[in-house]
Amino acid sequence: MGTVHHQFEHREEAVEWWQRTLQRNPRRADIYFGMATVAAEEEEYEKAIELCRKAQEIDPDLPEVEHRLAEALAAMGRPEEVIEVLDRSDRNSPNASEDYYLLGQSYLQLRQYDLAAANYEKALSLRPSYTNACYGLATALTRMKQREKAAQYHEKFEELRAADLQAVKYALGNRAKRVDTDLDHAIHVVAKTRADAGQIYRGHGWLYEAEQHWLRAAALDPRNLTSRQGLVELYRRRGQHEEALELCRQLTKIAPHMALYHLNTGVLLAQMQRFDAAEQSLRKGIELAPKRTPGYHSLLQVLMYGTKDFSQAKLVAEQLVELEPTAGSYTILSEACHHDNDLPGALAAIGRATELDPDSERLKSVQKWLQEEETKKAP
Amino acid sequence: MTSLNDTAARRGSPHNRARRSMLLAAALCLAAIGADYASCAEGQVQLHDVMPTSGIMFNHTDGGSGKLYVMEPMTGGLALFDYDGDGDTDIYFLNGAPLKGSPLRGNAVANQPKNALYRNDGGIRFTDVTEQAGVGDTGYGLGVTVGDYDNDGDPDLYLNNFGPNILYRNNGDGTFTDVTEQAGVADGDQVGAGTNFLDIDGDGDLDLFVSRYLIFSYDMEAAQTALTGYRVQSGPQSYPRVGNSLYRNNSDGTFTDVSHASGIRSHEGHGMGSICLDFDNDGDTDICVANDQCPNFLFQNDGTGRFEEVGLESGLAYDINGNTQASMGIGCGDFDHDGWLDLYMTSYELELATLYQNTGDGFFDDVTRLTRAGVGTLERVTWGCDFVDFDHDGNKDLFIACGRIENYIKESDHSMSYDEPNTLLMNTGDGQFVDVSADCGDGLDVNLCSRGAAFDDLDNDGDIDVVILNWRQPPTILRNDTVSDNHWIRIRLRGTKTNRDGVGAHVKVVAGDLSQVAEVHSGRGYQSHYGMDPHFGLGKHDRIDRIEVRWIGGGVDVLENLPVDRLITITEGSSSPTQ
Numbered sequence: 001m002g003t004v005h006h007q008f009e010h011r012e013e014a015v016e017w018w019q020r021t022l023q024r025n026p027r028r029a030d031i032y033f034g035m036a037t038v039a040a041e042e043e044e045y046e047k048a049i050e051l052c053r054k055a056q057e058i059d060p061d062l063p064e065v066e067h068r069l070a071e072a073l074a075a076m077g078r079p080e081e082v083i084e085v086l087d088r089s090d091r092n093s094p095n096a097s098e099d100y101y102l103l104g105q106s107y108l109q110l111r112q113y114d115l116a117a118a119n120y121e122k123a124l125s126l127r128p129s130y131t132n133a134c135y136g137l138a139t140a141l142t143r144m145k146q147r148e149k150a151a152q153y154h155e156k157f158e159e160l161r162a163a164d165l166q167a168v169k170y171a172l173g174n175r176a177k178r179v180d181t182d183l184d185h186a187i188h189v190v191a192k193t194r195a196d197a198g199q200i201y202r203g204h205g206w207l208y209e210a211e212q213h214w215l216r217a218a219a220l221d222p223r224n225l226t227s228r229q230g231l232v233e234l235y236r237r238r239g240q241h242e243e244a245l246e247l248c249r250q251l252t253k254i255a256p257h258m259a260l261y262h263l264n265t266g267v268l269l270a271q272m273q274r275f276d277a278a279e280q281s282l283r284k285g286i287e288l289a290p291k292r293t294p295g296y297h298s299l300l301q302v303l304m305y306g307t308k309d310f311s312q313a314k315l316v317a318e319q320l321v322e323l324e325p326t327a328g329s330y331t332i333l334s335e336a337c338h339h340d341n342d343l344p345g346a347l348a349a350i351g352r353a354t355e356l357d358p359d360s361e362r363l364k365s366v367q368k369w370l371q372e373e374e375t376k377k378a379p
Numbered sequence: 380m381t382s383l384n385d386t387a388a389r390r391g392s393p394h395n396r397a398r399r400s401m402l403l404a405a406a407l408c409l410a411a412i413g414a415d416y417a418s419c420a421e422g423q424v425q426l427h428d429v430m431p432t433s434g435i436m437f438n439h440t441d442g443g444s445g446k447l448y449v450m451e452p453m454t455g456g457l458a459l460f461d462y463d464g465d466g467d468t469d470i471y472f473l474n475g476a477p478l479k480g481s482p483l484r485g486n487a488v489a490n491q492p493k494n495a496l497y498r499n500d501g502g503i504r505f506t507d508v509t510e511q512a513g514v515g516d517t518g519y520g521l522g523v524t525v526g527d528y529d530n531d532g533d534p535d536l537y538l539n540n541f542g543p544n545i546l547y548r549n550n551g552d553g554t555f556t557d558v559t560e561q562a563g564v565a566d567g568d569q570v571g572a573g574t575n576f577l578d579i580d581g582d583g584d585l586d587l588f589v590s591r592y593l594i595f596s597y598d599m600e601a602a603q604t605a606l607t608g609y610r611v612q613s614g615p616q617s618y619p620r621v622g623n624s625l626y627r628n629n630s631d632g633t634f635t636d637v638s639h640a641s642g643i644r645s646h647e648g649h650g651m652g653s654i655c656l657d658f659d660n661d662g663d664t665d666i667c668v669a670n671d672q673c674p675n676f677l678f679q680n681d682g683t684g685r686f687e688e689v690g691l692e693s694g695l696a697y698d699i700n701g702n703t704q705a706s707m708g709i710g711c712g713d714f715d716h717d718g719w720l721d722l723y724m725t726s727y728e729l730e731l732a733t734l735y736q737n738t739g740d741g742f743f744d745d746v747t748r749l750t751r752a753g754v755g756t757l758e759r760v761t762w763g764c765d766f767v768d769f770d771h772d773g774n775k776d777l778f779i780a781c782g783r784i785e786n787y788i789k790e791s792d793h794s795m796s797y798d799e800p801n802t803l804l805m806n807t808g809d810g811q812f813v814d815v816s817a818d819c820g821d822g823l824d825v826n827l828c829s830r831g832a833a834f835d836d837l838d839n840d841g842d843i844d845v846v847i848l849n850w851r852q853p854p855t856i857l858r859n860d861t862v863s864d865n866h867w868i869r870i871r872l873r874g875t876k877t878n879r880d881g882v883g884a885h886v887k888v889v890a891g892d893l894s895q896v897a898e899v900h901s902g903r904g905y906q907s908h909y910g911m912d913p914h915f916g917l918g919k920h921d922r923i924d925r926i927e928v929r930w931i932g933g934g935v936d937v938l939e940n941l942p943v944d945r946l947i948t949i950t951e952g953s954s955s956p957t958q
Contacts, residue, residue, distance in 0.1 A: 043757060077748035105699065109749055135701025142692060143742060154691055157701060 002034060003196055007189045011038045025203055029059035033068065040072050048072040061260055067095040070102050079106035088291075096257065097126035097133070104136045116140040131160040191221030198230050207234060218247075223254050232264060241272050252281075259289035267298050275306030293329075296320040300332055310340035321349075327357035334366070343374055424769040424776070424803065424815065426822030426845065426857040433856045434505045437472045440492045441851055442519060444480030447602035447612045449595060450541050450570050451478070452784035453521060453651070456763075456831035456906030457848045460525045460534050462512065463553050467499040468835045470846055471536065472854060473520030473906075479597045491517040494538070503838050503858055513555050518542050521592070524902035525911070526576030526585045527879040528562075528628060534880070537564070539571030539589055539906070564634050566624050570595045573653030573709075575902030577664045578883050579641070579684035581932040584628040585878050585901070586684070588643075590650035590668055593618040611785055614705075615671045620647035623668065623676075627684065642686045648673045652708040654903045656720050657885060658693075659741060662933050664883045667695065669706035669724050695722070695735055699745035704730045708831075708905030712766025712775045713896045714750075714806055718887070720898065723752065723777060725761035725905065732756040732764065732779060752777060752812045755802050760784060763832025763905035767843050771865035771916030773893045774806035780847050780905070782828030798826045801847065822857035829855070833909035841867050841944060843914060848907075866917040866943040872899055872928065873950040881951070883931040886913045890920035890943075917943055926956075 002017030015038055018031045036051035052069035055062055066089045073081045083106050086099050100123035107116035120137035123130050138153035198213035211234055217227035228247045235244035248265040255261060266282035269275075282299040289295065296316055303313035317333035330353035337345035350367045357363055441451040455473040462469050474492045477483035483491065493515040497505035509515040514536060522539035529535065533549040543565040547555035559565050570592040576585040593615050600617070602610045622644035626634035638644035648670035655664045659679065666678040666686065674696035678686035690696035698704055705727035714721050719737035726732055731753030735743035747753040759781040766775035781799040803819050804812035816823045827849040837844040838858065845857040868888065872881025882901045887894065897913035917923070923941040930936070930951055938949065938956055947956035 075748060077751060079749070108699070109744070109746070111744075132700045132702070135697060136699075139694060139701075142694075150692075161701070 001193070002031070003192050004189055006034060006038065007185070007192070011041065014038060021200075027058055029055040029062045029065075030199075032058065033062060033065055036065075036068055036072070040068065040075070043075075045072045045075045049076070063258065064095060067099055067102075070099065074102055074105060077109075079109045082106040097123045097130060100126065101130065101133045101136065104133065104140070108136060108140055111143070113140045113143045117144065129160055129163070131157060131164055134160055187220055191217040191224045192226070194220065195224055195226035195230070198227060202230060202234075210234065225251065225255060228254075232268075236268060236271075241268060244268055245272070257288060259285045259292065259295065261285075262288065263295045263298065266295075266302070270298065270302050270306060273306070275302050278302050279307060291323060293320060293324045296323070297332075300336065304336060304339060308339075310336060314340045314342065314345070325356075327353040327360065327363065330356065331363065331366070334370070338370070343370065343377065346370055347374060423818060423861070424805065425820040425860040425862070426769075426803070427820050427860050428822045428825050428855060429503050429858045430853065430856045433503055434500075435470070435497055435854060435856065436507065437474075437495045437497070438853050439472070439848060439851055440475045440483075442475035442478045442481050442483065442492065444478055444482070444484075446478070446480050447610060448478050448597075449593065449601065449612050449615065449618065450519065450521065451475070452612060452850060453572075453592065454519065454830065454850070455521045455848065456523050456573075456904070456908070457833050457846060457854070458523045458525050458536070458907060459833045459835040459837075459846060459909035460536075460911065462496065462534060462536075462549065463498065464533060464551075467501060467839055468837050469499050470497045470505065470833075470854075471495070471514065471523065472497070472848055473523055473538070473831075476517055476519040476542075478519070493517045494520050499837060501838075503844070503856065508553070512553060513557075514547050516540070516545050516547075518545060521571040522574045522590065522902070522906035524574045524576055524908045526882055526901040528576060528585045528587070529632060530584060530879045532879060534911075537574055537576070537587065539566075539574040541570045541595075542568055544571060544574075544589065558632065562632060562634055563636070564589075564626050566591075569621070572650045573668070573902055573906045575653055575655045575666070575900070576882055577655035577666070577901065578878055578931045579625070579627065579664065579680060581663065581682070581877075582628075582630070583874075583877050583932075584630050585882060586628045587626040587634060588653060588655060588666055588902075589624040589626070590653045591621045591623055592651065592671070593649050594621050609785070615649040615673075618649075620649055620673065622647045623650055623653075625686075637684065641684055642688070643678060646676055646678075646688045648676060650676075651706060652724075652903075652905045654709045654711050654722075654900060655883070656711050656722075656898055656900065657883065658720060658722075658737060658743075660719065660739075660885075662929065662931070664931065667709060667711075667722060669709050670703075671707070672705050673703055675704075675706055675724065689741075693741060694743045694745070698731070698733050699747070702730075704733065707760075707762045708764045708780075708907075709903065710765035710777065711898070711900065711903060714766055714775050714777075715810060716894055718894070718896050720896070721766075723764055723766065725756070725764045725779060728758060728760050728783075730757070732761045734777075750810055750812055752804060754804060754812065754814045755779075755816065756781075759799050759802070761802075762830045763847065763907060765832070765834055765904050765910075767834045767845075768806075768867075768914070768916035769803070769843060769859060770805075770861050770863050771842065771867045771918070772808065772863075773865075773895065773916050773918040773920075774808045776806050777804040777812060778802070778832060778834065778845060779804070780829035780832035782830060782850055798828050800824065800826050801829055801832070820860065822855075825855050825857075827852050827855060831905045831907040833904065833907050835909050836869065836914070839946075841869070846909075865919065866921055867915060868917060868923060868926075868941070868943055869912045869914045869946040870926065870928075871912040871946060871948040873948055874930065875951040876934065877930045877932055877951060880911055881928075881930065882911075885929040887925075887927040887929075888915045888917075888923060889925040889927075890917045890923045893918060893920060912946065 002014045005014035032051045032055035036048045039048035049072045055065050070082045070085045100119045104116045104119035117140040120133045123133040134157040138150050141150035194213045194217035198210040201210035214227035214230045217224050228251050232244045232247045251261040262281050262285035266278045269278035286295040303309045313336040317336040321329045330349045334346045334349035347370050354363045443451045454475045458471040459468050472495045474494050496509045496512050496514050498508045519541035524537050525534045533551045535549050536547040538545040546559045546562045548558045566589050572590040572592045575588045579586045624638045625641045625643040627637045650668045652669045655666050658665050663680040663682040665680045668676040677690040677695045679689045707725040710723035719739045721737050722735045724733050731747050734747045734752035736746040760783050761779050763780035779802040803816050805815045829847045831848040833846045834843050842859040844859050847855040874881045881899045884899050887896045926938045928936045
């Protein structure tokens with residue numbers, strides 16, 4: 001209900017409903033995100049920042065939170081923090097071009113014009129008709145005294161602006177189409193409500209009711225993500241892998257930029273022993289979110305126990321320790337090296353692991369075993 | 380009639396005794412009734428509504444007939460100036476005039492709405508002297524400026540109307556004569572906006588810039604139906620853009636139209652507020668025009684009166700996102716003490732009023748978000764504005780006049796109000812502004828539909844008061860009753876080789892580690908005029924180390940080791956002030 005109220009701009013009512021939801025389940029990151037959105041709409045940016053951070057704390061993978069957080073920080077005139085937030089981000093959200101634009105704006109305000117220009121250029125590469133980014137780039141280039149290039153982008157900016165104005169006029173001149181738009185909007189809202197209802201039922205363990213709501217939401221709105229995500233999880237647990245896989249495919253088609261959906265597909269394919277396809281999906285997920293480690297872990301499982309491609313496993317494990325230099329990661333690298341017949345590599349890695357976790361008896365025993373292996377192989 | 384007494388603000392003077400009494404009263408107030416400390420605290424700006432006792436009876440009309448013509452909500456500005464040279468600040472209010480279809484149209488002239496001149500009798504008491512002064516123009520007033528165009532020692536008045544404009548020459552005896560025709564500055568039959576006197580070519584007399592809003596005729600559709608179902612004024616985009624005008628003073632009481640020759644007319648927009656400033660510190664005066672829903676103009680002067688439009692390159696044409704704004708008024712001041720004049724532009728609802736920081740290398744950065752200078756403006760339509768140091772702490776604060784334009788706003792959106800309170804943002808001195816509107820006394824509780832705002836010392840007590848023209852309502856007079864031990868200086872310039880009032884002169888005041896600059900501007904804010912004597916808060920500094928005046932044309936006068944808390948006059952070529 002909160003979502004429905006919000007869709008119709010009844011913000012106060014939306015927040016009331018969401019607060020009731022939080023009383024029942026205070027771990028609903030999406031609710032905090034919704035409330036952050038309302039706070040930002042009402043220019044209560046400090047509150048929006050706080051709520052976004054709360055949502056992130058509960059679910060670091062919740063889509064769009066980083067973007068909303070960055071927007072609120074930008075509105076508060078805190079460009080350094082915008083950069084901090086977006087630099088952490090993998091830019092795999094649907095708002096990637098906007099994120100680059102926000103970075104451009106932040107660097108521009110900090111007068112780091114080269115970095116501003118680089119980010120505006122990235123935003124424009126993703127969305128060539130991005131008028132604001134084009135203006136930002138022209139501004140950064142002007143400040144860098146690259147007058148000729150700046151003039152080109154100023155010219156392009158004026159062209160884009162003219163096109164935007166034309167589009168607005170066209171939209172205003174086609175009010176009759178509003179009826180269709182309203183219907184689409186209503187369907188979208190109902191689907192979202194059904195999807196949210198499904199989550200509530202799942203939260204209370206009423207899985208059949210949850211499934212029915214999700215199925216209805218997915219049927220109503222071919223782009224509804226929440227319902228499909230819920231169904232994937234439900235079917236995977238029930239062992240209905242083919243159904244889950246179909247929904248995973250739909251998710252990757254609807255939101256091809258979302259690393260999570262590719263990674264989930266990969267894990268599911270691995271469970272179904274389809275290792276080559278699993279490797280492909282996992283690699284795609286890693287490509288989209290290169291700084292997030294769960295994808296590397298899953299891929300290592302596939303490479304070492306599925307395709308048994310140890311040389312690749314060693315390469316992936318090396319990437320993992322760079323991102324996450326923990327005893328666990330070095331242990332995996334050690335194992336991959338060992339499988340790849342790289343005993344010195346395996347020993348070096350396990351040595352580093354024992355340094356990081358000197359109290360682990362298990363690591364010490366593995367290290368001892370590898371040392372014995374080396375002694376045996378010595379001429 | 381009270382001139383600013385040179386002893387008035389010395390320590391131990393009646394003014395300071397009065398201030399100490401107020402401090403005592405404030406302390407008693409706290410002790411007796413436990414009042415909110417913030418409302419009585421020393422240094423907290425206090426603006427009190429003294430309109431009811433001011434003697435001002437003016438009531439604005441927009442001349443509307445229900446047709447919702449585009450200029451109706453745009454009127455208008457006001458002027459603060461000492462028309463009779465008696466040492467205190469008088470007020471000139473612009474008024475609308477009956478538009479086509481108005482029931483007032485065709486009435487006898489005596490019954491027409493007209494502009495009004497109020498003489499300051501001291502103590503913020505005013506007398507209507509419109510008739511005896513002869514300045515009751517019945518044209519449709521939009522913009523006004525003041526300048527001594529004939530260098531005879533008294534201020535003249537120029538009105539930028541919908542319809543022919545008016546130049547009133549001050550006769551020096553409390554009366555004015557309409558000299559528009561012989562001066563040649565009627566500017567056709569246009570929809571006017573801001574207007575300014577400036578010396579474009581450093582020849583010692585004041586030339587005239589006239590901004591225009593749009594091309595209008597009564598046969599154009601005036602109103603349209605909004606999505607809410609209510610009829611609203613068509614925006615400027617529904618009308619053709621128009622170029623502005625520039626008139627060169629021939630030094631013989633006449634002007635020559637140099638709009639084309641100067642490069643000004645080559646650019647068309649929807650002009651509103653305008654200000655003439657030396658943004659690049661090269662010694663000549665440039666022109667900035669706030670345009671409504673199209674890019675703002677910055678005309679850079681080459682020193683000879685030829686201008687190049689550099690709004691886009693300088694970063695002033697658009698906000699930081701590259702969006703045009705419905706720019707309304709322009710405030711000008713050095714908010715960050717870097718020696719370069721910054722600009723503040725008001726705008727429409729859902730747009731932030733924007734602070735453009737002059738970076739000193741030909742560019743302006745939109746620092747609205749960084750400085751929080753747009754707080755509270757997003758949901759309002761904002762008009763008159765300027766940088767004013769209300770508490771004399773040496774930092775220029777921002778006053779913003781607010782008011783909607785839609786007649787039916789409340790019916791179509793219950794969360795909206797047709798009348799809005801004005802806004803005061805305090806400059807904290809570290810590059811940030813804080814909204815203190817709720818703590819500034821009853822003056823900021825006034826909920827009307829403001830347009831032009833003007834700032835000057837009405838009661839000669841050293842601090843800056845506020846006069847606001849409200850659309851279709853009486854004006855607002857806010858007396859500054861801030862209790863503070865901070866010091867101040869007001870500087871009146873007298874040109875001898877350059878124009879008489881020093882318009883365009885650049886003043887730098889250094890007191891200890893506090894360095895500030897200002898310029899003398901004719902025409903500023905939202906289509907208004909005020910503040911011919913640059914005013915500086917000095918904080919706790921009780922001596923001024925140095926005042927440097929750079930006159931138009933490059934002459935520099937330097938004065939050192941000066942007392943504070945007074946109005947001084949600096950005459951061009953002199954090394955000591957008069958008081």
